[in-house]
Amino acid sequence: MIKVVAKNCVLEGRLDDAIALYKELIEKTTKEKGCIKYELFQDINDPRILTMIEEWENKEALNAHEVSEHFIRIFPLLKEITEKDSDFRIYERLL
Amino acid sequence: MIKVVAKNCVLEGRLDDAIALYKELIEKTTKEKGCIKYELFQDINDPRILTMIEEWENKEALNAHEVSEHFIRIFPLLKEITEKDSDFRIYERLL
Helix, strand or coil, X not given: CEEEEEEEEECCCCHHHHHHXXXXXXXXXXXXXXXXXXXXXXXXXXXXXXXXXXXXXXXXXXXXXXXXXXXXXXXXXXXXCECCCCEEEEEEECC | CEEEEEEEEECCCCHHHHHHHHHXXXXXXXXXXXXXXXXXXXXXXXXXXXXXXXXXXXHXXXXXXXXXXXXXXXXXXXXXXXXXXXXXXXXXXXX
């Protein structure tokens, strides 16, 4: 199993637009093979920080996700309304 | 339920020390009331990045954790062997 944490800060005034895009992305992605969890979280101290926490069966499933029609279409739209300093990390469980 | 993501970068050559500290912290913390998950992940592209991903029943349980004997003792030891730019965030699930 691999875990992904993808943190973004949404531009001022674009939170509703970002949530709508995430909603569609989540609906489509959770149907993908190898997707165990694909959930969106909001920072309780800074509502513009939206972070996807994901679980995938393996790296191959994540790779397939990143070339899916919905990811290729929606990801650039999210990039347009989020700050440049996003943080995307792929993890394996250690303890 | 609240989610915590606490990302740290361990100083060069101190990974084993950090893992030993996390191990004790995890053993003690998972016995706390209100702790649902308390797991350590390692960045597959940068082994010095260690991130705790936690689930707590509520904010009160997390507050109690932060004044526990083991947290107060172990957290400063971890701080000594990690970079200054840690990232600690508390989240609620949005989607």
